Amino acid sequence: MPWLNLCTRESKIAKAEISRLKNDTDSHSSEIEEKENELDGVRKKLESLSVLLEDHELLCPECKAPLLQRHFHTIFGIAGGREMEADIEIVEYECGLVLEEGKADPSYPCKNTKQNQP
Ligand SMILES: [Zn+2]
Numbered sequence: 107m108p109w110l111n112l113c114t115r116e117s118k119i120a121k122a123e124i125s126r127l128k129n130d131t132d133s134h135s136s137e138i139e140e141k142e143n144e145l146d147g148v149r150k151k152l153e154s155l156s157v158l159l160e161d162h163e164l165l166c167p168e169c170k171a172p173l174l175q176r177h178f179h180t181i182f183g184i185a186g187g188r189e190m191e192a193d194i195e196i197v198e199y200e201c202g203l204v205l206e207e208g209k210a211d212p213s214y215p216c217k218n219t220k221q222n223q224p
Contacts, residue, residue, distance in 0.1 A: 163197060163205075169218035171201035 159165050164173045178193045195207040203216035
């Protein structure tokens with residue numbers, strides 16, 4: 107420390123300087139702490155967001171690829187002697203997975219997971 111070599115008058119100034127620097131460090135560390143807390147909050151938000159995305163089928167259930175598009179396909183049929191019409195929801199993901207409403211198996215498999223490939 108260069109302050110140690112200073113005379114009394116100057117050492118008072120030096121002490122003041124040191125305490126100023128110390129306060130600076132303190133305010134910096136609390137700033138850092140604040141940022142860390144902020145970051146932690148963002149991380150938690152992201153986690154809950156990805157859970158939300160999965161809940162709403164916005165991610166491929168196999169590889170978590172994002173939803174590409176979601177559309178409805180109208181089908182016609184005869185049921186109980188009457189002509190019926192129904193909208194089937196079709197969900198396509200970026201990885202190639204296509205899910206059709208009411209079907210247990212995907213119409214097209216997810217390309218990112220091997221067990222689904224023939
Ligand atoms: Zn996938």
